[in-house]
Amino acid sequence: MPQKPYIDQLVMSAAARQLDKFRSILCKYEERGILNSEMLAICSLCEELGVSAIVESGRARGYSTGILAKYFKDRPLRIISIDWEKAKWFIGADDKFAKESLAPYKNVELLYGNSVKLMPALVKKLKNERVAILMDGPKGKEAVDLAKKILDKYKNVVVAFVHDMDKRTPHRAQMEETFNNIFFTDSGEYLKLHSELDADCFKHDEAEAAKSLAGQIEREIYEPTLAIVFPDDHKFEAQKNRIFP
Numbered sequence: 059m060p061q062k063p064y065i066d067q068l069v070m071s072a073a074a075r076q077l078d079k080f081r082s083i084l085c086k087y088e089e090r091g092i093l094n095s096e097m098l099a100i101c102s103l104c105e106e107l108g109v110s111a112i113v114e115s116g117r118a119r120g121y122s123t124g125i126l127a128k129y130f131k132d133r134p135l136r137i138i139s140i141d142w143e144k145a146k147w148f149i150g151a152d153d154k155f156a157k158e159s160l161a162p163y164k165n166v167e168l169l170y171g172n173s174v175k176l177m178p179a180l181v182k183k184l185k186n187e188r189v190a191i192l193m194d195g196p197k198g199k200e201a202v203d204l205a206k207k208i209l210d211k212y213k214n215v216v217v218a219f220v221h222d223m224d225k226r227t228p229h230r231a232q233m234e235e236t237f238n239n240i241f242f243t244d245s246g247e248y249l250k251l252h253s254e255l256d257a258d259c260f261k262h263d264e265a266e267a268a269k270s271l272a273g274q275i276e277r278e279i280y281e282p283t284l285a286i287v288f289p290d291d292h293k294f295e296a297q298k299n300r301i302f303p
């Protein structure tokens with residue numbers, strides 16, 4: 059499905075406006091973390107959509123959580139981050155690292171449990187907030203189904219981010235079939251402007267570095283890729299002045 063121009067405009071213009079602020083909070087990348095170019099889209103949209111609570115599922119070493127904590131440290135925005143000791147990719151040492159490095163941030167709450175159950179319950183409780191959901195575990199079909207369930211039921215969710223949606227995954231097609239208002243961060247224009255932020259993310263692993271950046275852009279596959287979903291009733295029109303100043 060071709061991306062809709064007003065969605066492209068919303069994502070591209072938010073990222074462009076918040077780029078300097080985002081650069082100023084960047085720190086050392088942690089393994090398995092969401093890429094910087096993807097975190098730029100998350101931070102800038104949460105900022106510009108007036109999000110007041112972010113519910114994250116899948117924290118691992120807490121790279122994404124830490125970026126959110128730093129970016130929003132001067133704003134009254136709650137960051138609620140879930141991980142699960144019984145999850146397929148749970149690593150105890152990662153969890154310890156995340157707990158220690160996130161301890162100074164008073165805007166972050168760390169929870170444990172299966173997000174498939176916890177996330178809808180939390181979103182329900184946050185009924186008076188403007189909520190963003192971020193899924194980086196569970197993945198694939200489980201993540202798409204959970205995002206769909208939450209977006210359909212809870213109108214306080216203003217944007218959903220689902221990680222690991224590169225063009226080769228079968229869930230990419232599921233994502234495109236399931237949602238109307240969707241943007242993928244492997245869009246050519248977005249990568250042209252922001253993939254340079256990812257150089258640090260690939261540095262720790264030479265094999266990754268070889269597959270990444272220029273190589274990936276050439277093959278038109280950019281791993282891992284973030285999907286951004288706006289609810290069907292999103293008021294793109296109301297944001298016209300921000301989108302097309």
Ligand SMILES: C[S@@+](CC[C@H](N)C(=O)[O-])C[C@H]1O[C@@H](n2cnc3c(N)ncnc32)[C@H](O)[C@@H]1O
Pocket residue numbers: 088089090091092115116117118119120121122123140141142143145146147148149171172173174194195196197
């Ligand atoms: C790729 S890592 C997250 C990386 C993190 N977002 C970052 O940027 O640093 C995936 C995490 O998802 C967690 N996870 C997987 N399934 C889950 C579930 N159903 N509920 C909660 N956490 C889950 C795993 O334990 C793992 O720590």
